Amino acid sequence: MIEVTNLNKSFGSVKALDDLSIRIKKASVYGLLGPNGAGKTTLIKHLVGIYKQDEGVITVGGESVYENPIVKSSIVYIPDNPYFFSQYSIEETAKLYATIYPTWNQERFQALGEVFPIDKRIRVTKLSKGMQKQVAFWLGICVMPEVMILDEPVDGLDPVMRKKVWNLMLQDVAERQTTILVASHNLRELEDVCDHVGILHHGKIVVERELDNMKSDIHKLQIAFLEEIPEGLFEELEVLHCTQNGSVVLLIARGDKGRLVSMIEKAKPAVLDILPLTLEEIFIYELGGMGYDLKSILI
Numbered sequence: 001m002i003e004v005t006n007l008n009k010s011f012g013s014v015k016a017l018d019d020l021s022i023r024i025k026k027a028s029v030y031g032l033l034g035p036n037g038a039g040k041t042t043l044i045k046h047l048v049g050i051y052k053q054d055e056g057v058i059t060v061g062g063e064s065v066y067e068n069p070i071v072k073s074s075i076v077y078i079p080d081n082p083y084f085f086s087q088y089s090i091e092e093t094a095k096l097y098a099t100i101y102p103t104w105n106q107e108r109f110q111a112l113g114e115v116f117p118i119d120k121r122i123r124v125t126k127l128s129k130g131m132q133k134q135v136a137f138w139l140g141i142c143v144m145p146e147v148m149i150l151d152e153p154v155d156g157l158d159p160v161m162r163k164k165v166w167n168l169m170l171q172d173v174a175e176r177q178t179t180i181l182v183a184s185h186n187l188r189e190l191e192d193v194c195d196h197v198g199i200l201h202h203g204k205i206v207v208e209r210e211l212d213n214m215k216s217d218i219h220k221l222q223i224a225f226l227e228e229i230p231e232g233l234f235e236e237l238e239v240l241h242c243t244q245n246g247s248v249v250l251l252i253a254r255g256d257k258g259r260l261v262s263m264i265e266k267a268k269p270a271v272l273d274i275l276p277l278t279l280e281e282i283f284i285y286e287l288g289g290m291g292y293d294l295k296s297i298l299i
């Protein structure tokens with residue numbers, strides 16, 4: 001659905017995007033993670049046709065986006081600080097959207113008044129930051145877009161509203177094959193909603209993973225022996241991380257869970273537990289092995 005190939009963009013001497021390539025499949029939710037200044041917003045502004053690339057190819061649904069109003073009208077972009085006309089109420093802004101977006105759904109706009117409990121006659125700019133964000137989602141969802149691009153989407157939304165908004169968007173992913181790109185600093189936020197995650201660092205994607213595969217491929221095991229740990233036990237395993245405290249070993253290893261367990265069981269451990277792994281832990285071990293310090297990249 002979204003394809004970016006060898007994208008380069010510089011601002012004066014600052015190379016914001018460095019030969020970046022990315023592919024996002026239709027009906028997927030792609031999380032773009034990266035520290036301040038990594039290039040997330042610059043990439044997003046290319047995807048929505050605000051910036052023109054120095055080099056590279058950007059297509060959405062097979063079409064170039066820059067100066068292409070038809071493609072642009074199928075994309076909703078919700079920036080960190082959405083902009084609204086200062087004189088317009090929610091209702092008037094909705095009317096404006098109806099003239100801009102051919103896919104605008106007025107019935108949905110009325111129905112979602114139940115989810116977003118804000119008086120439609122109020123001027124949007126009079127609302128709090130979090131309420132303005134709610135309005136951006138309310139309107140954005142009613143556009144029925146093919147693609148939603150969200151920059152730090154839930155900043156300012158309370159936890160209940162976050163859940164409601166994500167539920168609405170994920171329903172659209174499942175039922176209407178909407179494609180979502182979401183940029184964030186917060187790995188935990190993305191964990192529950194994304195099926196793919198890419199980490200952007202210095203204008204490049206340094207790691208890109210499908211979350212289901214990733215979680216089924218890396219395991220955390222706690223193993224204890226009554227006596228000495230048998231020598232060479234872990235040599236045949238792809239160990240990403242190993243710490244030992246007395247006779248207890250904490251092992252992060254890659255591979256099929258059944259195979260890992262059966263290999264370790266041969267050494268007759270007194271305890272063998274498989275512990276849950278968070279996405280953050282997986283990235284820390286993966287990136288650590290590649291010479292990146294995730295904590296300095298994301299936190």
Ligand SMILES: Nc1ncnc2c1ncn2[C@@H]1O[C@H](COP(=O)(O)OP(=O)(O)OP(=O)(O)O)[C@@H](O)[C@H]1O
Nearest residue numbers: 011014015016034035036037038039040041042043
């Ligand atoms: N309009 C601009 N003019 C000059 N430099 C820019 C401009 N926009 C971005 N940059 C530079 O490009 C780099 C990438 O910035 P960008 O805003 O894309 O990062 P980001 O990952 O979105 O960061 P943050 O998480 O802080 O929002 C930074 O070094 C930034 O200073």
